């Protein structure tokens with residue numbers, strides 16, 4: 183009999199452990215109700231790991247992550263660690279995971295829950311029903327290209343970064359986007375600046391070639407990233423999957439995120455190359471950070487972390503039905519009017535706590 187797949191939980195720092203406790207409730211509920219069964223392991227990352235071991239990620243934890251079918255991470259960092267040397271900062275734990283697992287495709291959904299359509303900064307008709315996914319290349323491009331640095335030229339300083347993409351780097355993230363589109367609405371829009379950047383010209387060519395050779399069933403369009411930024415704000419519902427490079431993806435995914443209301447609602451996934459079982463290495467985490475200002479007060483919204491777990495069910499455990507059930511439970515709880523503090527204005531009544539929100543989702 184094949185052994186259960188493993189989920190490695192890394193709660194981390196700040197509100198990380200608080201929101202992860204609510205995911206635990208969801209996992210327990212599934213376990214008790216005939217849902218997916220997997221082995222759950224837990225380890226330390228970030229400041230919590232530094233406090234215990236003097237490093238933001240131990241080799242043992244790294245190895246567990248490499249061997250897990252999926253990793254679910256809470257958040258890392260906080261003011262207590264600000265003065266630490268760069269080499270042991272909590273964020274380094276997360277960077278090491280991303281780098282050694284070679285997680286090149288970062289998936290950031292922007293989905294509007296109907297009950298929150300009026301909470302968005304945009305008009306209801308612009309965001310109601312919104313469900314788009316941005317696939318951002320995460321391990322190359324201008325954040326990593328060489329040469330880089332600040333150098334002297336004559337009597338002034340020059341800051342240098344290099345945008346560099348190889349054909350294979352573009353091809354693999356394009357495939358991730360096309361695969362996703364097949365499971366969604368079958369449409370990919372690729373964004374670059376082919377009008378002014380060589381890497382953009384190559385990006386457009388390679389994405390088109392991969393499409394024509396392997397994914398003719400998916401509808402492909404191209405857009406300049408600046409026009410794309412405008413369209414994401416003006417008419418985001420025209421998009422299904424957007425695929426773009428590291429820099430543009432960083433900016434466009436934050437812009438798209440704000441269509442939906444709160445940081446406390448946003449999940450993410452980072453996927454790497456396929457493992458022996460055919461599924462990609464994967465790290466799931468809420469978009470938000472450790473939120474030190476509200477840590478330890480029971481105020482954190484656990485939905486971003488719970489939706490990250492839903493993504494794990496869908497993409498790492500082949501449990502799309504359970505993922506949809508979980509997302510529907512979130513939708514129902516919101517429709518019933520439950521709100522954590524981040525989802526309401528000052529005059530909107532009394533917020534529920536982190537654990538009340540988790541309990542309500544489990545009940546739903």
Ligand code: ATP
Nearest residue numbers: 259445446470471472473474475481482483484524
């Ligand atoms: P990082 O540097 O780790 O990205 P950050 O300083 O950018 O962290 P976050 O922790 O991401 O900040 O969050 C910014 C603010 O948004 C928090 O200080 C908090 O007030 C609010 N916030 C973030 N996540 C949540 C959440 N899950 N529930 C409620 N409020 C949140």
Ligand code: MG
Nearest residue numbers: 469470471472
């Ligand atoms: Mg931040």
